[in-house]
Amino acid sequence: MSPQPERRQITGFSNPTVKYLRSLREKKHRKAAGKFLAEGLRLLTDARECGHLPEMLVMASGRGPHPLLDTLEREVLAAGGDVIETSPDILSKITGKANPQAVAGVFAEFDTSLAALNRGKAKIWLVAQALRDPGNLGTMLRTGDAVGAGGLILIDDCADPFSVEAVRASMGAIFTQHVAQARWEEFLPWLRSGEGQLVAASLRDAVPYRAAPYQTPCYILVGNESQGLPEEYEMACDLRVTMPMMGRADSLNAAVAGAVLAYEVLAALDS
Amino acid sequence: MSPQPERRQITGFSNPTVKYLRSLREKKHRKAAGKFLAEGLRLLTDARECGHLPEMLVMASGRGPHPLLDTLEREVLAAGGDVIETSPDILSKITGKANPQAVAGVFAEFDTSLAALNRGKAKIWLVAQALRDPGNLGTMLRTGDAVGAGGLILIDDCADPFSVEAVRASMGAIFTQHVAQARWEEFLPWLRSGEGQLVAASLRDAVPYRAAPYQTPCYILVGNESQGLPEEYEMACDLRVTMPMMGRADSLNAAVAGAVLAYEVLAALDS
Structure with a gap:
């Protein structure tokens, strides 16, 4: 039996994944990666209900349990995506907001032709x-x-x-x-x-x-x-x-x- | 005969007037002074036509002559206000904009009761x-x-x-x-x-x-x-x-x- 996919913990600001996520706040990095960031459980739930799952889900540690977030995590892992737990401080660096929402996701950019x-x-x-x-x-x-x-x-x-x-x-x-x-x-x-x-x-x-x-x-x-x-x-x-x-x-x-x-x-x- | 009021030159970032002007970007300083900043010739001209002259007019040096700005300068001086000329760099620090408009003004806050x-x-x-x-x-x-x-x-x-x-x-x-x-x-x-x-x-x-x-x-x-x-x-x-x-x-x-x-x-x- 293959191991169950599971949540990863990231604690350092200099972790390459954190650097990657932060880079998505800049247009040139978004274009190079073809990805973008969206934050907030409501927005991620809307996305999911419209058929868009994030490739990577980033959650702040210390949050309370939430059924919608649990569903999201399960589906992202089942689809082969990454789920990352990190500190509220690091999440705030990623989203550029002093009080970030407790969750953010990375999505592939859409075809805009x-x-x-x-x-x-x-x-x-x-x-x-x-x-x-x-x-x-x-x-x-x-x-x-x-x-x-x-x-x-x-x-x-x-x-x-x-x-x-x-x-x-x-x-x-x-x-x-x-x-x-x-x-x-x-x-x-x-x-x-x-x-x-x-x-x-x-x-x-x-x-x-x-x-x-x-x-x-x-x-x-x-x-x-x-x-x-x-x-x-x-x-x-x-x-x-x-x-x-x-x-x-x-x-x-x-x-x-x-x-x-x-x-x-x-x-x-x-x- | 008393001397004609005229434009003052300010060249240093640490000049007290520059510090005062920059402080008006923060609410607590605006409230303490009862003043606010507005930028741009169009806006200042609108203000003037509505009967509001700035107490202090700040202009970037090196700008071309402009009849509306000349009128504004003359009227501010005539009303006993200050007219200050400074570098585009300092003006950009004052307004917090990388490419500031060539002029900004300080106004008394209005009665909001x-x-x-x-x-x-x-x-x-x-x-x-x-x-x-x-x-x-x-x-x-x-x-x-x-x-x-x-x-x-x-x-x-x-x-x-x-x-x-x-x-x-x-x-x-x-x-x-x-x-x-x-x-x-x-x-x-x-x-x-x-x-x-x-x-x-x-x-x-x-x-x-x-x-x-x-x-x-x-x-x-x-x-x-x-x-x-x-x-x-x-x-x-x-x-x-x-x-x-x-x-x-x-x-x-x-x-x-x-x-x-x-x-x-x-x-x-x-x-």
């Missing part, structure tokens, strides 16, 4: 161009989950959707929303090769966002936090809509603009 | 309870400006609205939106002493947020990022509304929830 995207699966897709803030990116994933979107398509140079900050802000939606990454020059022909209305939140030549003629499937495009969308991109859209701006500001936070628009589209397509 | 709030001034007010993230707080200020809200009322222990992060995320709305801070026990009697419908984004005993019976003036209450609103607070509301949650998540980012609801209220009150 447009080709992997099943465009028939949803009526709403979110599209972000040059979105630089990982918190905004994660928030858009979370909003996408809430409005029943299929996923988030990241155009041009965006924040890394697999960064700890984006994964955290997504509140688990990184596992429910499809993420694709593409240059605008790839995205537009891909979009036009099938059905889809491209809608931009815009200030140029736009109609009011309430009761605009939204069509399904609807691709909702928001632009960079400080520059907005390039004019050329806006002009390629099928519909440009604008939200009231009653004060001095001429724009909303990118994730907020996407959400207000997405909820309007959801209501319009449902009615 | 409920008593100072002119409740007749607007039809919409945003209210946040135990909002912990300064980025969310600033984003709510920005949204408030966009929907024509009067301001943001912070209930219980929230992030500091005068933190560099909140001011930055507000994109200038810290100068257009009234900010008040109060405990729930103060807020509720204050609210009930005048007109106002208190509306919560809620999952409990709630009606759909679309076409709910909103009334003016409408106070839109959102809860803490991870806990939501205490049940007691929700029960004290005049109206509880819920947004569709089509996916696995049961909530939105707090600033997003506030914005989706605020835009719905704006549309309802206008129609």
